[in-house]
Amino acid sequence: MSFTVCVRPRLLTFSRHLMLAGTALCLVTTNPAIAQTAPASSASARSFNIPAQPLRDALRQLMQQGSLQIGFEAADVDGKTSSPVSGSMSAGEALSRLLAGSGLTFRYLTAGSVVIERAPQSADGAIQLGPVRVEGEGGGSGYASIAPSITSDPDATENTRSFTTRIMSSATHLPLTMRETPQSVTVLTSARIAADNLVDLVDVAMATPGLRRASNDARPNFMSRGFAIDTLTQDGIVSEYIGDEDTLGNLAMQDRVEIVRGATGMMQGSGNPAGAINMIRKRPTSTWQFKGAASVGSWDDYRAMADVSGPLTKDGRVRIRLVGSFQDAGNYYDLAFNDKHLGYVTVDIDLTERTTLNIGYSHVYSNRNMSWGGLPTSYDGSHLDLPRSTFIGNEWEYDKNKADTFYLSLIHDFGADWKLSFNGARVKRSYDMLATWVVPTPDVGGYGHVWYKGVTSRRQIAGDLKLSGPVSLLGREHDLVIGGTFNRQTRSTDEWMEGWDAPLTSGVDPLTWNHAAPMPDVSSTSRWYSYYPRTPFEQISVYSAGRFGLAASLDLLLGARLDWFDRVQPGGTESYSVNGHLTKYAGLTWKFARQHSAYVSYTDVFQPQSLRGLDGNYLPPRAGENYEIGVKGEYLDGALNGSIALFRVEESNRPAYLTDQSGCTIAPQACFGAAGLVRSEGVDIELQGALAEGWQIGGGFTYSNVRYRKDANPVNIGKRLDATVPTTLFKLSTQYTLPGSLDRLTLGGRINWQSKMYWDEENAYGDIARNQQNAYLIADLSATYRLTDHLNVKLDVNNVFDKTYYSAIGYGGLYGASEMFGEPRNFLLTVSANF
Template sequence: MRRATPFTPLPPRALRPTVLATALLLACAAPAVQAQASTISADAEVRSFDIPAQPLGVTLARIATEGGQTISIDAALVRGRASPAVQGRYTLQQAAQAALVGSGLELVRMANGSWGLRAAPAGKPASGAGTASGSDVSLGEVRVTAQGERSLATEHTGSYTTHALSIGKMPQSIRETPQSVTVVTRQQMEDQHLVAVEDVIAQTTGTSKSQRNYGAHVYTMRGYEIPDSNYLLDGVGGASYSPTGWVPMDTAILDRVEVLRGAGALVVGAGDPSGVVNMVRKRPRSEKHLEVAQSIGSWSNYRSEIDAGGPLNEAGTVRGRVVAAYTDRKYFYDLAHSKAPMLYGVIDADLGDSTKLTVGYRHEQVGIDGYAIFGLPSYTTGASLGLPRSTSLGQRWNRHDAKVDEVFAELEKHFAGDWVGKLTLNRNKTTVTQKLGMARGAVDPATNLGAYFLGTEFTDRDIDASGLDAHVSGSFQAWGGVHKLMFGTSWKQQDVFTQSFTAGQRIPIDLFHFNHDLIPEPATPVYDFGLKERSSLLGIYASARLQLADPLHLHLGGRFNWFKFRSNDHFTGALTNDYRQSGQFTPYAGLVYDLGPQWSVYASYTSTFEPQSQYANFEGQQLKPAIGANYEAGIKGELMDSRLNVALSVFNIKKRNVAVYDRDHEGLCPGITTNDCYRNASLLRSKGFDAEIGGRIARGWDVAAGYTYLSTRNAEGQSLASDAPRHLLRLSTSYTLPDAWSDWKIGASLAAQSNAYVDTVQNPGHAVLDLRAAYRINRQWTASLNIANVTDRVYWTAIGGTRNGSYYGAPRNATLTLRGTF
């Protein structure tokens, strides 16, 4: 294997704890590999199980995961069978036997030390206890060939990883995917109390937050901003608008979030080389269930959740699920108070043995009093003003309201073999309304002057978005190998209608004694600016995973893109922008070579294409599309019976003609999509490496962690994303105590990064530690306590230069959650 050129940067002093933590993190993989080489003789260990009645295959998979053993399952044997609830303290063998009661199957020991299933001999009680005596049994009829039919859902698995991804529409494991992918599971979201997609992205390997877009903050990855178009719902675009900013998405509806780093041609064909975020919705379950949660946190942070569902008819062919959440909270800074209700409903209906129809609806809204779109200014030198973390520059009457109503439908048809066709439609209506008093400005250290109240702004945005995707996937045998193929088409369209009114003022303000009642609340004015925009993207795509030899697979694919963008002045009807691109082709290719049953090496190439006609330069000219290439290579391991994934990758990205914010002409391009100017940079480069581990490294011990080194340069040799730190570490771990203490779970999270900057404003390297503990009170109830920023570290979560301001990270705070499962 060709080895990457070693790179050994000297870390800054602030990063030394981060580097040490990274070394310890990666060292955790060593005992996991060693443990994989020996048979885990822990079948006699007694532990607590609390598994509801559900499909038998799902129950057995969960028992195996929690018990740290392997149960080989033939999907044909368990299909259509259900298990009773498994609740109490059992060994793994006893728990599996309890799940098999009444199934007609029995548990048997296989020659390699793992467990298997077979039909119980005629006349034997269907108790699951028949031959599980510990003697070796040769099971010629047990075939472990049906992993593709296993549910991809992560809820109730207790895992920090997944056995397969759905982001590429062709299910395959992380090890089989020739790009870097992180999965944040349902369990990790609950453990860390990640209640918004923004919280999830902030915990993902290689991501950093940027202060941009007037409060609609974004995240960068590998030096590039993750655009809205790269946020997918169940693999389909066109359904999200500012999901990490103005219109936050609640994670209560999600089973998992899959994050692919780098160019998304492998997944969506076109787009930016930052990354792709696939948000996977919860779906109805085949058993009745009710789950409730109530949390109380610092600064009057209250949140309630309910998740209920099950079969809607006696035959179980129609299933439903309803998820509701309500958050009422204040913040650590002055004035701000938000209320956020959410409702999600979904129904699955089996239209025969091979066809399933899914329909769903989501309503979500947020209203924030005391909203401010700018952070805290600094001195003109870039030095911090040292303001209290509670400081806010909003007026008391400032207000932000956002609402989204979404419907979706999915029709899935199974054909002969493992061929599946799927048709998906997303449709949503989003509104964003803001009433703002704005203050910002750099402060002269000699006079303490320079910050001003700049006036008021009223803005309404109406967004209508639609997304459609149709694809077929399956496998076939040819040329001595098994190959997978997927092809389809997608379309998405977004209409944005923006109206606003701005009244400019320039009133000096005292930041050290800021007056939240400086300006009386103005009446809603008549809008004097209006813009209508329509963007649409049509794509035809195909991908294949070809088995060139037993250990070698070739990934090939590509997409043809047709893009249109048009905008008009609402009041005059004048055309302000009109652009189209036809038949743009974005190819990709990858090679995956299996070093054995657990390890693979890979290399991939991905082309990128990103329309940018919504931006204009200072001369009023539309920006050219950005094109580029993404190269990546690495090694991946799938260990501990696929319960642990590890990866090391190197990447090199080149991008030409990318839109770069023109700070020299800030706010001087009226009449285009925004009031800001942009320019085409000639060549941007991004390179670095990731090291990641996710899953179970030992019985009861789960880890999700990653370290990223990033270096970026523009044509002038400057960093193209200076607010993205060069070194990033994200680490989360949880451990269930053994034996009599198994009702307790403890955990910790660490987020560390090196220095970053915007202009002269620095964000020094820092590390933030969170701790948590959970106690299972009984079979139904669990209480947990999360303490964030336990050292009360003062740091910035995002910086925006001397004018746009920076945002403090939250001080030490605690959240107590009571969760019930029935």
């Protein structure tokens, strides 16, 4: 046997998600693929019995019999037949025999996972077979790799143990690395979700650089670059409008969350220039696995989760995943409760070697008391310095949300990396809320309760169909995608509200309130407003995007989207339509060094408005432009990603509530006016991934200054758009597994710092008062101990220094409730299992 060792750079196309820019060591030999070296943990002998058959089926059997995760491209294995494997041997040797004569080789990424790749050929046609290269635990640069997916989603982050990912497509529909995406992006991977105990969208906002929860009560309101994020997408389909009627995106069924900061018109067609949150569901795994966790924490916080997945058929063509979770929790304020549960089932079916159907169902439910409107300030607008446990509500208040979702995904691989995919969903949501908030009662002193009840039902059917793949033109490789979406939602709402003229209670002292207001008799109260019959919303879109290789180091991204909107307004008698609106996207990336790229991007901003002015006519759509320029770096073979960006967003026609409603012709609905031109400018810096073996990090610094540039009221020009949103945020999350004999212990920590926020408003005495929260820092710590190879125990301590602070503030004392405390120091103990 003769052999020669060589080093050959290799750059694969975009759709080869498993390896994007690496080098492969080559071994020239005349024999079939043989595992020359394997990690010790994979070298133990197992019994194999795999007959000759289609290679894809044989690989699935080897994964089951050898407990080995195998990543491959469908185009590489389809149409090939395996060699038979029988007897006792290591998993690596079995795979070598299986691939004999196929022209394929493999390399280890971790001790339990490999990736299959085409064996290169020399000039004389001889096959050069790569040796086993260990890139994960067990040898090599273990921190510098991301293991291949063990599900039908090639970009899944499960079991990678990484705080970053190779590929994302939530900015342009194109599968790009983070370095190739010309916008500020963050991916909260499966490892990050587990490390930071992320449960729902509130936690996502707390963990993501540049995002902030800005609401001053229990209702969600998320901000980015000074604007509100108003939509949530699930697997690329707009599924929720963030506000009162949401289920807060239970993360137990999500593999990862992809966040884009800045305008995302290519993905949504319309929306605020704040950004987008795209949640990606877990898919069934190719081998059987079980994950479970049970937690107990401060304020009677009890949680449990179970996740089981694997093949249902012997050949592995049908796979299933079941996930269940619940939380029964109190909170730091009186009478608090926060109950959640989730049920999720999903099935993968390989209809052919190139076609996979994924179907699923999820049920998500949450119920909590609202603390609606937060805590009041004093009449002069200052803090009342109430205890953090204060709740000026009542025991009978609730906020119930429920969502039932049926979905399906169909992917067909035509070969040569061309794929046709369809995602569809049918969603049924219900929302039922009964709550109070407090307002000043100057005539008797103290405060009084206003009550509100709302019952909403929403239905949605949506789908997205797209075709994507590479093309060769003028000697260069390019990537294209073309597709279309359909989204139809109907809604009916009944609302009751009383108390402005005669409060449910009056003269309430927040320090001595006993939560004893009588429950209102809704049946004897006339509806305040009713959206009936159902309010239909319909959006049809077509889009196309391309990455064009202008030169070896220069790529041009172009995209366009046409949208047709039709919305019937409350009452069902009037329609608001937009026909064929064009959204444009452009980006240029330049790889000026092996690890660095510079980029510039542009997209326009467009959002139809359903709000109306004094004359009853609809406000003109919000419109504007989003610019971004930056530098990105990709280090350690993609295991660490960094970026720095400068951005500018301009938006006109923002709605502003008119304080004088006397001329409003659509009462009891409120009238609004266009607020002129607003400009947001700032910087965005982020680092996520591995710093060293066993050390993961995710963090970022964001500064954004949002001010009026034009306005009908000259007093507003130059002022902050919303001073309750801090200009500066710094977030850092990290975990480190100790080396050597201490490797059973993993330490973690989180830091959240923000600049001051304030609100100037006329108080109850007619003076302008400022309600302010100074800059603050919150620190969390965690420690995880690996009891066995399958069992961990983890302790989290949040707000270690027990900092007292207001997480949100709002208007002054004239209008009542305005602020909300952040959580005091608390603990969470978790036992988790993984088999």
